[in-house]
Amino acid sequence: MKIQDDPHPKPSCKKVYDHDKIELLIKNYDASLNEWKRYQYWNPKEEYTRNLIATDNKHFTLMLLCWNPKMGSPIHNHSGCDCFMRIIKGEIIETRYVYPKDDKFHKKIVEAGSVDDGKWSGLDVIQESKLVEGDVRWINDMMGVHKMENEHEVEGSVTMHCYIPPYAVCHTFEKKKDGKMEIEESEMSYATEHGNIK
Numbered sequence: 001m002k003i004q005d006d007p008h009p010k011p012s013c014k015k016v017y018d019h020d021k022i023e024l025l026i027k028n029y030d031a032s033l034n035e036w037k038r039y040q041y042w043n044p045k046e047e048y049t050r051n052l053i054a055t056d057n058k059h060f061t062l063m064l065l066c067w068n069p070k071m072g073s074p075i076h077n078h079s080g081c082d083c084f085m086r087i088i089k090g091e092i093i094e095t096r097y098v099y100p101k102d103d104k105f106h107k108k109i110v111e112a113g114s115v116d117d118g119k120w121s122g123l124d125v126i127q128e129s130k131l132v133e134g135d136v137r138w139i140n141d142m143m144g145v146h147k148m149e150n151e152h153e154v155e156g157s158v159t160m161h162c163y164i165p166p167y168a169v170c171h172t173f174e175k176k177k178d179g180k181m182e183i184e185e186s187e188m189s190y191a192t193e194h195g196n197i198k
Helices: 019-028 035-039 103-111
Strands: 048-055 061-067 082-089 091-097 125-132 136-139 145-150 157-164 169-175 181-187
Touching: 019 082, 019 136, 019 157, 061 145, 091 157
Parallel strands: none
Antiparallel strands: 048 061, 061 157, 082 136, 082 157, 091 125, 091 145, 169 181
16 A cells, blocks of 8 residues: 655645544545445546535545546646545556746636746646555645546546645646647536535
8 A cells, every 4th residue: 555655745735734644544444344335426428526525614625536437637736725535446547747836827827827928838747656446645736736547448446535624626737739738727516415416
């Protein structure tokens, strides 16, 4: 079982919490009891579904993501929160990228639009990792941005995510054919809440 490489990570959120305890709780979750299955929901028309398990809307959000075969997320940030994730079923390829520190870039992030100042043409890859059942990872904006993909031809994958604190929006990044980097604001939404279809 792989856990985060950095033994002393630095949270990016302003909330004070016991990082090691949260990571250990997620690592020790017994997925073989299949309690997570009551929250799984698959939609073949979507790349993946977000399924809310629990939240207090202030300190944390816990959700289950169901990834269809050959599907994945766009490159995205985490809006100042810490994201813990555990592979519950299947495999996921996580690709991490450097989060640019340029002030003009971050102003564009706030405004949400296209970066076209000639100084930034893309995101540099930091690491690509194959994550398997039981692996635990975490990420925040200080560590970079990432995308997650299920590359299996026929099998779906399931991941559990804990966000501290919850976030309402994040930003996605896509390089267009004309070379511009398109930045879009994406609102958090769920396919199901507490096991119930919305």
